[in-house]
Amino acid sequence: MxxxxxxxxxxxxxxxxxxxxQKLGxxxxxxxxxxxxLEAVQRSAPDVILLDWEMPVLDGLGALIALRAExxxxxxxxxxxxTLSDMERIIAALEAGADEYVMKPYDQEILADKLRAVGILD
Structure with a gap:
């Protein structure tokens, strides 16, 4: 799984x-x-991370940069x-090592499409 x-x-x-x-398996x-x-990934690396951009303590972009540096x-x-569709942010995330980008709100079908795009879901 x-x-x-x-x-x-x-x-x-x-x-x-x-x-x-969970419905997608x-x-x-x-x-x-x-x-x-970052602490969770060090304990047990997942196949995929669904990473929000705007968060306290360490935002998504900072976490992505730190992750990819390991x-x-x-x-x-x-x-x-x-929730932000600013093209500069999308480019910054992709340049920092994001494999894909999804806009909130998303539904299960959109999420499944993104997971297929990164090769995690058939």
């Missing part, structure tokens, strides 16, 4: 994403900010998610 780390400062968004991912863990996400940090696929 593929593993996904859901990172979002909103418990409601984590619960919604987790529900969608994923086992999920959660983190409330980028710092918690020798093992290229392994998990990263799908950045945000």
């Amino acid at each position: 593929p593993q996904c780390l859901v990172v979002d400062d909103s418990a409601v968004m984590r619960r919604i994403a987790r529900s969608m991912l 994923f086992e999920c863990t959660e983190a409330a900010d980028g710092a918690q996400a 020798p093992w940090g290229q392994k998990p696929r990263v799908v950045m998610c945000t």
Whole structure:
């Protein structure tokens, strides 16, 4: 069963994403900010990380940059998610190592398409 780390400062968004991912056959863990996400990845690297951009402590972009700087940090696929559709942000995330980008709100079909695009879902 593929593993996904859901990172979002909103418990409601984590619960919604987790529900969608479980229906798609994923086992999920959660983190409330980028710092918690980095700790979680060091304990057990997931196949994919659904990473919110705007969070306290360490935002998604900072967490992504830190993750990709680690020798093992290229392994998990990263799908950045945000409510902001600013093209500069999308480019910054992709340049920092995001594999895909999804806009909130998203539904299960959109999420599945993004996971297929990064090669995690058939």
